[in-house]
Amino acid sequence: MILKIRKREESLGWGVLVVYLGALALALAVCAILLALAGKPALEGLVILFRGAFGQSYSLLDALVKAIPIFLCALGVALSFRMQIWNIGAEGQFALGAVGATFVALSFPGLPALALMPLMFLAAMLAGGAWGLIPAVLRLRLGVSEIISSLMLNYIGILVLEYLVFGAWKDPASFGFPMTAEFVPAGQIAHMGPTLGLSLGKLHWGLLACPLAGVAYSVFLSRTRLGFELAACGEGERVARYAQLPYGFLVLLVMGLGGGLAGLAGCIESSATLGRLQPTVMAGYGYTAIVVAWLARLKPWPIAFTSFLLAALRVGVEVLQLELQIPAAFGQIMEGAILLCVIAGQFFLSYSVTLKRSRPVAAAASKGERA
Amino acid sequence: MKQWLRNLGALALISVLALAGCQKAPEKAAATADAPKTGELKVGFVYTSPVGEAGYSWAHDQGRKAIEKLPGVKTSFVEAVKEGADAERVIENMARSGTDLIFTTSFGFMDSTLKVAKDYPNVKFMHCSGFKTADNMDNYFGRIYQARYLTGMVAGYMTKSNIIGYVAAFPIPEVIRGINAFTLGVRSVNPKAQVRVVWTKTWFDPALEKDAAISLLDVNADVIAQHQDSAGPQEAAQQRGKYSIGYNSDMSAYAPKAHLTAAVWNWAPLYEAIVKEVRAGTWKGGRAIWWGMDKGVVDIAPFGPMVPKDVQDKVLAQKAEFVKGVDKVFVGPIKDQSGQMKIPAGVKAEDKELLGMTWFVEGVVGSVQ
Amino acid sequence: MSPELIIALLAAAVQGAAPILFATLGEMLSEKAGVLNLGVEGVMALSAFAAFIVCHLTGSAVLGLFAGGFAGALLCGLHALVCQVFLGNQVVSGLALTIFGVGLSDFLGTPYVGVGTEGFRQFAVPLLSHLPMLGPVLFRQDAMVYLVYCAPVAVWFLLNRTSLGLGLRATGEMPAAAAAAGLNPQRLRAFGVMAGGFLCGLGGAYLSLAHTHLWSTGLSGGRGWVAVALVIFAFWRPGRAVIGALLFGGVMAFQLRLQAEGTNVPSSLLLMLPYALTVIVLVFSAARAKYLKTGHSAAPAALGVNIEPEG
Structure with a gap:
C-alpha cells in the first residue's frame, strides 16, 4: 500500500474549512496536552481561555483594540510576502513609526488637531517606510537577505526608541523615568465611546485606519496595474525579471508601504493607547502579524478576521494567566502551534492524497512516493 | 464595485460588533469606598x-x-x-x-x-x-537606598583594589539612587575607592549580567554589586575568587564564598499594615508611602563569614541609626561626577529630589544613560 | 587597554562565541542539505531548557548536554516534517518554530526561574594553559568550549570528506540529480535538518549549562538569529563561521568592557553594536561576493526550495 500524491486541479471548496478546522483542532490538542503536562486542568484551561476571549462584551472590545495594530502590521507584511519578499521587520518599523509620530507630537505641540494628527501619521509612515526600505535597498543593490537584515533592524529600531526615551526625549516631569511627556490632547487619538455616546471601552478612532487600509490594499491588488504586476512577481525574482516586470521598483514599493503600515500602527498605538512614547509600546505585534498574514493566506478579509482572532487569543491568555497562573508564554505556544499545523494542513489544499494498493515500483526512493 | 460593497459590509460588521459591546457596561465591584471592609x-x-x-x-x-x-x-x-x-x-x-x-x-x-x-x-x-x-x-x-548605603560600607572596607563593580539594570532614578547611596556608603569608609557601572538594560538575563560582572572583574574590580534579579553577577564573583553583594534577597546560596551581604526587601510589615487599614476603613488614596529600615521594610542579609567582626560592628552601628529613624544618606555636601556641588553642606535632599535622581555622585565612573 | 585586559577580552570573546558557533554550524548543515531553518532561536531556547531540566533532575551535566542536543534535533524534526512531508513554506515554518520554541521554553521554564545547576565548570588544560596569550584565552575554559573547538573540523570533515556529506551537498544543490544518482534526497534533508538541530541544541545547552549555571527564561536572547546571519557571512564554510562567531563574541565582550572602563557613550548605543554589526557584516560579505562574483555559487542552489512530488 502506498500513498499517491497528486497536485490538485481545482480548489477544495468547503474542504478548505475542514482543513483549517482540523489544523486548529490539532493545535488546540497539543496545547491541551502541554497544559496537562504542566499540571494544569487542560479542558478547564481551554474553556477559560475561550470565555476570557469571547465571553464578555468588554473582552471582545479589548480584542478589537488589540487587533488594530496587528491588522495594520499584518497587511504590510502580507504585501511583501505576496512577492516572496520576507519582511520580518514589522516590529522595528512599528518602533520607528512610534518614534516618528512622537517627534511630531513633541515638536509641534501648538498645532490644531486637524494639522497635528495628519502630520503625525505622515511622519510615522515615512519613518516606518524608511526603516522598511533599508532591507529592500540592501537586497536589491547587494543581494543581502532581507530576512536577516529586517530582523536585525528590529533590535536596532527598538534600541533607537529606547535611546531617545532614556535620553533626549525624556520628560523632565517624569522624575527621570523613561517616558516622553504626554502628547498634547490634539496629538492623542480619542476614544470612540464618548463621541458616539456609547460605552465602547478603550476602542478608539484609530480603528478607522483599518478599513481604510484594508480597502486600499484590496483595491491596489485587484484594480491597479502595479497590483497585477505584484501578483505576477509571486513566482519569484527570476520569473518576474524574465517577464520584464519592474521587480526592483516593486520590492521598494512593498517594503516601503509595508513599513509605512507598520509605522502607522506604531503611531496609533503610542498616540491612542499610551498617549506618549515609552519602551512598553513594544508588545510583539510585529511578530504576531507574520503569523496572521500567513494564516490568512495574505488576503485582506481573512487578515482582518485572523487579526481579531489572535488578538482575542492574547486577551484570553491574560485571563488564563489570572485564573490558573499560566505563564503568558502560553499564548505564544498557541500561535506557533496553530501556525505549524496550518502550514502542514495547507498541503492538503494543493495536493490530494490517495491510498493505492499497488506494488512499490523499482524506484522506491522516487520522491513522488511516500511509504 | 463588488469589492467596494464587500468592504462597506465589513465596516458595518465591525461597527455592529463594536455596538454589541456597548449593550452591557462592565460590572464593577460593589464595595463602597471608605466603609470598613468586612467579610473576605x-x-x-x-x-x-x-x-x-x-x-x-x-x-x-x-x-x-x-x-x-x-x-x-x-x-x-x-x-x-x-x-x-x-x-x-x-x-x-x-x-x-x-x-x-x-x-x-x-x-x-x-x-x-x-x-x-x-x-x-x-x-x-x-x-x-x-x-x-x-x-x-x-x-x-x-528606602532600599539605606540598605544600599550599608552594603556600600561593607564593600568599601573589603575592597583592596579600590575598584568596585556595579552591574546595573536600567538608568532610572530607582537604580541611580541605589548606586549613589552605595557609593556614598563606600566613600564614607574608603574615600579612595571608586564604583564602576555597567548597564545591561535587563532585569533578568543571567548570561548578560554575568558577562557584565566579568567585564568589571577584568578591569580589576574586586567587589561586585548588582541591581537585577538574577544571581549571574554573584556567580561571576565566586568563579574569580572575588567578593559580591546581592540584591532583593539573601543570595548567599548562589555564591557562598563570595557573598558578603545583600540589600534585601521585606514587604510583609507594609502589606500587613495596608490590609489592616483597609479593614479598619482608614485607608486613603493619594499618598506616597515610603518606608525605611525603621519600619523593617528594607534590611541587609546576614554577613558572610569573610566579613571581619570589626567591619560588621561598624556597619551594624550605622544600621542602628537607620532603625532609630536617623537617615543621613543624602545629607550634603554631595557633589556629582564632575565635582559640582549638588546638595550643599547640611542640607538633606527632599524625597522629591531622590525620586527624580538622574545624576551620579562623585566616585561613580560610568555613563548615566 | 592593558595586555591583561586584552587577554581577558579575548577569553570572554571565545566564551561568547561558543554557543553561536554551535548554532551556526547546525544551521549550516541544514542549509547545505537545502533546508532553510529560521527556527534556530526557538531551538536554542527550548534546548537550553531541556539541558537545564535534565541536568537539574539527574545532576549530570553530560546527560543535560545530550538532552539539549536531542531536544534540538526533535524540534527540527518537526520542521523537517512540515517542510519535507507537508511541503510547507520553509521561511514561515521556521518562524513558527521560533515562536513555538521560545514560547514553550518560557512556559515550561517559568516555574524554575532562578534555579541553579552545577553544569560544566572551567578547568585549565595541563601544559597548554601555560602557553603565553593562547593559554589563558583558549585553554582555561569549560568542557563545552573544548568541544566547540572540534565542531568546525567535524562539520567540515562530514561535508567534504564523507559520502554522506557529498550526498547532503548534492541534495542541497540539485535534489533531482541526487535522486537520479540513487540517493534519497528526502531522507538526506531530514538528516541534515535534524543533525543541524542537534548542533543548535548543543548551542542552547551551552547557555544554561556552561554560561550561566542558572535557569532563566529568554536565555537565547537573539543568538539564534545571529547564527542564521553568520551562515551567510561564512559563505557556508565552517572555517569562516569560526571567524564570524569570534567577531560577535568579541563585540559583545568589548562593549561591556568599554562600559566597565568608564565610557560616556550611552548604553543603548553600545547594545546596538552586535545587531548593527550583523547588518554590516552581511553588507560586507554581500559586497565582497558581488565584487568577486562568487555570491551565487556560495549558497546551495536549492536552498529553501521544497522537493515537489511527481504527478
Whole structure:
C-alpha cells in the first residue's frame, strides 16, 4: 500500500474549512496536552481561555483594540510576502513609526488637531517606510537577505526608541523615568465611546485606519496595474525579471508601504493607547502579524478576521494567566502551534492524497512516493 | 464595485460588533469606598517577572504569603506580566473579578494602574516605585537606598583594589539612587575607592549580567554589586575568587564564598499594615508611602563569614541609626561626577529630589544613560 | 587597554562565541542539505531548557548536554516534517518554530526561574594553559568550549570528506540529480535538518549549562538569529563561521568592557553594536561576493526550495 500524491486541479471548496478546522483542532490538542503536562486542568484551561476571549462584551472590545495594530502590521507584511519578499521587520518599523509620530507630537505641540494628527501619521509612515526600505535597498543593490537584515533592524529600531526615551526625549516631569511627556490632547487619538455616546471601552478612532487600509490594499491588488504586476512577481525574482516586470521598483514599493503600515500602527498605538512614547509600546505585534498574514493566506478579509482572532487569543491568555497562573508564554505556544499545523494542513489544499494498493515500483526512493 | 460593497459590509460588521459591546457596561465591584471592609478581603498582586526562587517579584510574593495568613484574606497573583497595554488589561481583569485591593509591583505598571483606578473607583490600588496617585491609588516603596548605603560600607572596607563593580539594570532614578547611596556608603569608609557601572538594560538575563560582572572583574574590580534579579553577577564573583553583594534577597546560596551581604526587601510589615487599614476603613488614596529600615521594610542579609567582626560592628552601628529613624544618606555636601556641588553642606535632599535622581555622585565612573 | 585586559577580552570573546558557533554550524548543515531553518532561536531556547531540566533532575551535566542536543534535533524534526512531508513554506515554518520554541521554553521554564545547576565548570588544560596569550584565552575554559573547538573540523570533515556529506551537498544543490544518482534526497534533508538541530541544541545547552549555571527564561536572547546571519557571512564554510562567531563574541565582550572602563557613550548605543554589526557584516560579505562574483555559487542552489512530488 502506498500513498499517491497528486497536485490538485481545482480548489477544495468547503474542504478548505475542514482543513483549517482540523489544523486548529490539532493545535488546540497539543496545547491541551502541554497544559496537562504542566499540571494544569487542560479542558478547564481551554474553556477559560475561550470565555476570557469571547465571553464578555468588554473582552471582545479589548480584542478589537488589540487587533488594530496587528491588522495594520499584518497587511504590510502580507504585501511583501505576496512577492516572496520576507519582511520580518514589522516590529522595528512599528518602533520607528512610534518614534516618528512622537517627534511630531513633541515638536509641534501648538498645532490644531486637524494639522497635528495628519502630520503625525505622515511622519510615522515615512519613518516606518524608511526603516522598511533599508532591507529592500540592501537586497536589491547587494543581494543581502532581507530576512536577516529586517530582523536585525528590529533590535536596532527598538534600541533607537529606547535611546531617545532614556535620553533626549525624556520628560523632565517624569522624575527621570523613561517616558516622553504626554502628547498634547490634539496629538492623542480619542476614544470612540464618548463621541458616539456609547460605552465602547478603550476602542478608539484609530480603528478607522483599518478599513481604510484594508480597502486600499484590496483595491491596489485587484484594480491597479502595479497590483497585477505584484501578483505576477509571486513566482519569484527570476520569473518576474524574465517577464520584464519592474521587480526592483516593486520590492521598494512593498517594503516601503509595508513599513509605512507598520509605522502607522506604531503611531496609533503610542498616540491612542499610551498617549506618549515609552519602551512598553513594544508588545510583539510585529511578530504576531507574520503569523496572521500567513494564516490568512495574505488576503485582506481573512487578515482582518485572523487579526481579531489572535488578538482575542492574547486577551484570553491574560485571563488564563489570572485564573490558573499560566505563564503568558502560553499564548505564544498557541500561535506557533496553530501556525505549524496550518502550514502542514495547507498541503492538503494543493495536493490530494490517495491510498493505492499497488506494488512499490523499482524506484522506491522516487520522491513522488511516500511509504 | 463588488469589492467596494464587500468592504462597506465589513465596516458595518465591525461597527455592529463594536455596538454589541456597548449593550452591557462592565460590572464593577460593589464595595463602597471608605466603609470598613468586612467579610473576605480579596487582594491581588501583579508581578513583572516570574516569581521563581529569588529576586524582586519573589520578595513581593513573600509579602503576599504573609498577608495570606491573616484571617479572612484571600490573595491571588499574576506573574510575568509585560508592562504596557497588556498590563492594563491584566489589572482591569483583576479589578473586574471583584478584587478589593490590588498591588502592582513594578514601575512600568504606573500609568496602567492609574487608568484602571479611574475606571474602578471602588477598588483600592497600591502602585510600587512610581510617583502618580489618585483618590483610590497610593504609591509605595521602600528606602532600599539605606540598605544600599550599608552594603556600600561593607564593600568599601573589603575592597583592596579600590575598584568596585556595579552591574546595573536600567538608568532610572530607582537604580541611580541605589548606586549613589552605595557609593556614598563606600566613600564614607574608603574615600579612595571608586564604583564602576555597567548597564545591561535587563532585569533578568543571567548570561548578560554575568558577562557584565566579568567585564568589571577584568578591569580589576574586586567587589561586585548588582541591581537585577538574577544571581549571574554573584556567580561571576565566586568563579574569580572575588567578593559580591546581592540584591532583593539573601543570595548567599548562589555564591557562598563570595557573598558578603545583600540589600534585601521585606514587604510583609507594609502589606500587613495596608490590609489592616483597609479593614479598619482608614485607608486613603493619594499618598506616597515610603518606608525605611525603621519600619523593617528594607534590611541587609546576614554577613558572610569573610566579613571581619570589626567591619560588621561598624556597619551594624550605622544600621542602628537607620532603625532609630536617623537617615543621613543624602545629607550634603554631595557633589556629582564632575565635582559640582549638588546638595550643599547640611542640607538633606527632599524625597522629591531622590525620586527624580538622574545624576551620579562623585566616585561613580560610568555613563548615566 | 592593558595586555591583561586584552587577554581577558579575548577569553570572554571565545566564551561568547561558543554557543553561536554551535548554532551556526547546525544551521549550516541544514542549509547545505537545502533546508532553510529560521527556527534556530526557538531551538536554542527550548534546548537550553531541556539541558537545564535534565541536568537539574539527574545532576549530570553530560546527560543535560545530550538532552539539549536531542531536544534540538526533535524540534527540527518537526520542521523537517512540515517542510519535507507537508511541503510547507520553509521561511514561515521556521518562524513558527521560533515562536513555538521560545514560547514553550518560557512556559515550561517559568516555574524554575532562578534555579541553579552545577553544569560544566572551567578547568585549565595541563601544559597548554601555560602557553603565553593562547593559554589563558583558549585553554582555561569549560568542557563545552573544548568541544566547540572540534565542531568546525567535524562539520567540515562530514561535508567534504564523507559520502554522506557529498550526498547532503548534492541534495542541497540539485535534489533531482541526487535522486537520479540513487540517493534519497528526502531522507538526506531530514538528516541534515535534524543533525543541524542537534548542533543548535548543543548551542542552547551551552547557555544554561556552561554560561550561566542558572535557569532563566529568554536565555537565547537573539543568538539564534545571529547564527542564521553568520551562515551567510561564512559563505557556508565552517572555517569562516569560526571567524564570524569570534567577531560577535568579541563585540559583545568589548562593549561591556568599554562600559566597565568608564565610557560616556550611552548604553543603548553600545547594545546596538552586535545587531548593527550583523547588518554590516552581511553588507560586507554581500559586497565582497558581488565584487568577486562568487555570491551565487556560495549558497546551495536549492536552498529553501521544497522537493515537489511527481504527478
